[in-house]
């Protein structure tokens with residue numbers, strides 16, 4: 001069967017890297033591919049914070065329109081950027097093998113460290129999770145919002161906006177900026193966002209089942225999938241878009257799946273972090289279980305407070 005899989009992607013450098021990565025996996029499995037570039041609202045609105053335009057689907061709506069009418073077969077996303085609840089007509093069919101999940105500090109000054117209190121430190125980030133985590137563990141550190149793609153952020157840093165950027169290792173690595181990493185942050189403090197480090201493949205449920213199966217065979221990493229399904233179930237119960245400082249990281253050991261996660265108040269004062277573990281084959285239940293426990297442990301109040309502030 002000679003069928004050309006049409007891969008839809010945004011045009012940013014990171015999105016393109018991810019699309020080529022998926023294209024590579026498909027080609028290695030003997031499939032033909034074609035990349036289709038798609039512009040999204042999230043790419044156009046660069047001067048407003050995502051928390052303000054609303055996180056739901058700003059990077060995904062246009063891709064879903066094209067999935068729906070068959071102009072593309074799959075859409076490739078950073079798993080982290082995918083809202084926890086998809087419309088009925090769509091599904092995530094595969095997750096690529098996860099990259100190192102840590103956050104990192106990127107700077108021209110390799111001596112920079114969050115724990116040094118000698119001189120004032122300004123960190124550029126636009127993630128509420130990272131800002132709140134900094135406030136919690138490093139209250140002496142100042143933060144400044146910085147938007148745009150990695151290249152733009154680095155330019156703003158070099159122009160003096162901040163001393164360092166707080167970013168996901170995955171994106172930094174994919175863009176080839178490893179040599180500017182000043183500090184790899186600990187997973188005890190900076191528990192990553194749900195899905196960080198993996199690439200997700202979305203399709204319409206109407207996609208031809210044979211093609212769907214081949215794509216899964218070629219691209220899906222089952223251990224990563226179990227992790228991501230648990231983390232995403234956690235996020236779904238908390239209804240956290242990317243504007244809410246929740247975090248979760250699953251790990252697999254044999255048949256056991258562990259999930260470590262929580263929520264942090266915007267001012268960083270309250271941080272709830274719990275762990276649960278269970279069967280690798282039922283990741284969604286584990287995510288829901290963690291969510292119930294976090295909500296009961298005070299997460300509910302933190303979440304309500306955050307929603308009042310953000311919306």
Ligand SMILES: NCc1[nH]cc(CCC(=O)O)c1CC(=O)O
Nearest residue numbers: 078080167168170171196197198
């Ligand atoms: N929020 C934007 C975003 N979406 C995915 C990545 C990096 C790649 C990944 O985590 O998979 C980034 C940049 C960052 O958070 O530093």
